Amino acid sequence: MGRIVLVTGGGSGLGKAVAARFRASGDTVIITGRNADRLARTAAEIDVRPITCDAADPSQVAQMADELGPDLDVLVNMAxxxxxxxxxEAQNPSLEQVMTAWRANLDANVLTAVLTTTAVLDKLRPGGSVITVGSIGAEHAASSYGAAKAALAAWTAGLSSEVGPQGLTANSIAPGYIAETDFFRGKLSEQRRTALIDATHNGRAGHPSDIAETTFFLASEGARHITGQTLHVNGGAHTTR
Structure with a gap:
């Protein structure tokens, strides 16, 4: 029998790729996102169930959890x-502008994962997985985005110790540069793109399928003794030991 999988931010990009990978294996997949029209189009395209939800809004997350049903096997925090x-970009930003920018990234990247996980944790059945997508940017956390993703990795490590006794795993994936997504909002110069690829050991950009397959593996039976970890998927642009 297939699993029940929830993918936040599943309407496009990496979230869509992850949702499609689980659906291809026969799992029941629910995707969430703020853009109802895009979510509906994606749901029809890859045969999954959409629930419109701003994962940074506690009331919407609570409503989503109610609509979800009683059971869940895999949570992918992609939003x-x-x-x-x-x-x-502001030159010499005021302290108020700095605060607003930092709060925006913390809300979008940390609170979305924390709120969603908290809301659905009691639905996850033994053998289940929480997989949170971070970023290589966490290794160079001078920006609010990098700091938010670094916080996600630390939170995931702590979450693992809390959910382990329930038979659950919790891991983070840190992608490097992934092509074929709109992450950079059209602001990635060709020079920067070349530099990102040159930083890898295998000489190529990542693809959404790289992240989808890693996510699928972390939710598999073969990964039951992997928990509390951050898996770096970046072609060697950042290495660990």
Whole structure:
């Protein structure tokens, strides 16, 4: 019998790729996102169930959890992104502007995962998984986006110890540069793109399927003794030991 899988931010990009991978294996998949029209189009395209939800809004998250049903096997916290790319770059920003920018990235990347996980944790059945998508940016956390993703990795490590006794795993995936998504909102120069690829050991950009397959593996029987970890999927652009 297939699993029940929830993917936040599943309407496009990496979230869509992850949702499609689980659905292809026969799992029942629910995707959430703020854009109802885009969510509906994606749901029809890959045969999943949409629930419109702003994962940074506690009331909407609570309603989503009620609509979800009593059982869940896999939670993929994908909602997020660099909110700095959605605002004009300010020269010599005021303290108020700095605060607003930092709060936006913390809300979009940390609170979305924390609220969603808290709301559905009691639905996860033994053998289930919480998988949270961070970023290579967490290794260079001078920006609010990097700091938010670093916080996600630390939170995931702590979450693992809390949910382990329930038979659950909790891991984070940190992608490097992934092509074929709208992450950079059209603001990635060719020079920067080349530099990101040159930083890898295998000489290529990542693809959404790289993240989808890693996510699928972490939710598999073969990964039951992997928990509390951050898996870096970046072609060697950042290495660990």
């Amino acid at each position: 997020g992104g660099n909110t700095d790319l959605d605002r004009p």
